[in-house]
Amino acid sequence: MTIFIPTPLRTYAGGKDEVEVAGATISEALDSLTESHPDLRRHLFTNEGKIRSFVNLYLNDEDVRYLPAKEQSKVSAGDTLSIIPSIAGGAE
């Protein structure tokens, strides 16, 4: 499957905006990504190994948080996983 890397994390992915990885599930695909690009791990995961709260994962157009199997959801070669840090703020 293809994982799309957001602008801030490309530095840690060899400058690439997308990375092809193997894996039967989202979790396995992320493991594959961070094995080939270890510096990405601390930007994506907490010390406890959970996805950081501000990092959104989208399997195609679906929020992984709302998939029944979440990160254990099965993936196929044609799927895409987008890593998207959140955007918010405000005057006060």
Added chain:
Amino acid sequence: MSTLYVSKAVYDQMRAHGEETYPQECCGAMLGRPDGDRWSVVEAVRAGNTRTDSAHNRYNIAPVELVRIQRSAREKGLEIAGFYHSHPDHPAQWSPTDFAEAHWLGCSYVITSVAQGKATVTNAFLLEGASEEEKRFEQQAIEIGGQ
């Protein structure tokens, strides 16, 4: 101080967006290309503000909209260079909320103050730092291009 290069059209579009949504905050993404050690912004993409509960002083872009913006940028050979939003009747300075919710390291955050419906000051801040724990905002000069 680093510089953010923005085309005149994009600069005007971002400020006009803030005037249109006043007294609520507007928000959107800036698409561009790396130009040496700075971003050159060539397109602004409007986004919806999902914080309808407190849109006068909060903004949030739905992640699925960001996914689509990122896809669209890639198809055009552009990158997400940063984001913009407005501060209705507040200064064009980042707030503690802006800082806490900023996670796009290396990207620019543009803020336009809109006073009584009229865009006044526009500032840019680069989110610097090698990690979330080391992040900081540094003000940038905005260079406005001729197009």
